[in-house]
Amino acid sequence: MAGIERIGVSLEKELLGAFDKLIAEKGYQSRSEAIRDLIRQQLNDNRLTNDKAEAVAAVVLVYDHHATAIMERLTELQHSHVLKTISSLHVHLDHHDCLEVIVLRGKVGEINKMGEKLISIKGVKLGRVNLLANEGL
Amino acid sequence: MAGIERIGVSLEKELLGAFDKLIAEKGYQSRSEAIRDLIRQQLNDNRLTNDKAEAVAAVVLVYDHHATAIMERLTELQHSHVLKTISSLHVHLDHHDCLEVIVLRGKVGEINKMGEKLISIKGVKLGRVNLLANEGL
Amino acid sequence: MAGIERIGVSLEKELLGAFDKLIAEKGYQSRSEAIRDLIRQQLNDNRLTNDKAEAVAAVVLVYDHHATAIMERLTELQHSHVLKTISSLHVHLDHHDCLEVIVLRGKVGEINKMGEKLISIKGVKLGRVNLLANEGL
Amino acid sequence: MAGIERIGVSLEKELLGAFDKLIAEKGYQSRSEAIRDLIRQQLNDNRLTNDKAEAVAAVVLVYDHHATAIMERLTELQHSHVLKTISSLHVHLDHHDCLEVIVLRGKVGEINKMGEKLISIKGVKLGRVNLLANEGL
Numbered sequence: 001m002a003g004i005e006r007i008g009v010s011l012e013k014e015l016l017g018a019f020d021k022l023i024a025e026k027g028y029q030s031r032s033e034a035i036r037d038l039i040r041q042q043l044n045d046n047r048l049t050n051d052k053a054e055a056v057a058a059v060v061l062v063y064d065h066h067a068t069a070i071m072e073r074l075t076e077l078q079h080s081h082v083l084k085t086i087s088s089l090h091v092h093l094d095h096h097d098c099l100e101v102i103v104l105r106g107k108v109g110e111i112n113k114m115g116e117k118l119i120s121i122k123g124v125k126l127g128r129v130n131l132l133a134n135e136g137l
Numbered sequence: 138m139a140g141i142e143r144i145g146v147s148l149e150k151e152l153l154g155a156f157d158k159l160i161a162e163k164g165y166q167s168r169s170e171a172i173r174d175l176i177r178q179q180l181n182d183n184r185l186t187n188d189k190a191e192a193v194a195a196v197v198l199v200y201d202h203h204a205t206a207i208m209e210r211l212t213e214l215q216h217s218h219v220l221k222t223i224s225s226l227h228v229h230l231d232h233h234d235c236l237e238v239i240v241l242r243g244k245v246g247e248i249n250k251m252g253e254k255l256i257s258i259k260g261v262k263l264g265r266v267n268l269l270a271n272e273g274l
Numbered sequence: 275m276a277g278i279e280r281i282g283v284s285l286e287k288e289l290l291g292a293f294d295k296l297i298a299e300k301g302y303q304s305r306s307e308a309i310r311d312l313i314r315q316q317l318n319d320n321r322l323t324n325d326k327a328e329a330v331a332a333v334v335l336v337y338d339h340h341a342t343a344i345m346e347r348l349t350e351l352q353h354s355h356v357l358k359t360i361s362s363l364h365v366h367l368d369h370h371d372c373l374e375v376i377v378l379r380g381k382v383g384e385i386n387k388m389g390e391k392l393i394s395i396k397g398v399k400l401g402r403v404n405l406l407a408n409e410g411l
Numbered sequence: 412m413a414g415i416e417r418i419g420v421s422l423e424k425e426l427l428g429a430f431d432k433l434i435a436e437k438g439y440q441s442r443s444e445a446i447r448d449l450i451r452q453q454l455n456d457n458r459l460t461n462d463k464a465e466a467v468a469a470v471v472l473v474y475d476h477h478a479t480a481i482m483e484r485l486t487e488l489q490h491s492h493v494l495k496t497i498s499s500l501h502v503h504l505d506h507h508d509c510l511e512v513i514v515l516r517g518k519v520g521e522i523n524k525m526g527e528k529l530i531s532i533k534g535v536k537l538g539r540v541n542l543l544a545n546e547g548l
Contacts, residue, residue: 089226
């Protein structure tokens, strides 16, 4: 892991006071940790606007398990050459609905395209693609 | 499951043409399915602004597995009386980083509060709370 | 303006009931109007992911009017050959802060780049770029 | 204005390197300025989750100017006792469409409610509410 550097940041007393209050509520132990999180989040958001960047994604789907098309498409997805499924989790929410979380790797553009395909399947009630940048987090 | 109703929707030719093109790209088989998804998403978003509403959430965390505090807090979370963990998934991303997906039930306000607590732990590099409404999806 | 078409949409009774309740709260006069808005919003979001698409943007800035650099850059912006400023609005919020709304036309990619430049200027406290698609709304 | 404080932040070399690169692209002159913007943005987002907080908002609407209902509602809005319109800007986009920016003050909850009402009016094609926190920016 890279070494640690220490930088100085100047900011208005009032802004610092409001920040200290907020991060205490959020449960942070130190300002550095809170600022590192802000920086990481910004870097992450920035990388994920690039369709060619490598990313890890957690795709969350809620679907009616009576819909069989979704099963087939999920299986196809596992055999995709473009995206690499790492792992998945299946939860029975109730009589009708399942929640599936699929963790996969691939390019941002490919992941988004695949996400749209999944969400459009009949029987899929909700879908989210959580993109997480895959380098220098 | 409830019966199916059929309603009429009037809209400009041009708007309909653009919509048909978009949903074909997204892979929808019918307009009804695409419109149901739009409606569900809007209902879902609306419910999730209510702190008291019951929801299912998929919390996604990336963290440095050398950070031990996160382990303890994740264990505490499993024993929470306010939120009910349903299932979780753990993925080794690389030498340093793990991805954890935790599926849980509880009130929107409690889930968000818990999410902030988790994200603020030292060693957690990224965190997302995916709220999914828990009724009438 | 294009002619009006009428399409049929089938959806579960329960989903329709929840939708009717929500749009009544929001103040819609008809389902068609509410569904048209959902469709337009989706089309708009989709277009705005394309860096080359023409768009109208309302850029909202809050800044300390003692910061002179921002004035210069705003002036440069008015003379840009890439973006075309249509109109702007200046509001004195209090002793220190001004709010400026700039309405302009240009390509999505150029507007976003310009937005980042403006937000990074010392003295700019907050900035938002509201992109609005420029065709077939 | 409050005095300036200087705090120390420790972070990994690699994270700092990526941050320096990003803020150079965005056009920042100093790390302090970039970090202050991240902090302000977080504070702002946090405040705006509180329905009771005072805020300034820039409401952006695109509408068909043949729709007369919108005009009436916009006029009512100017005379509201709950929200205080500060200023507004009207732009003719083309033959059919107008863009209106309304800058107003009020409580977050009231502003959001009003925004939904405006967006639901027949003839309004797109609407956005830009909330900006109104204290300690």
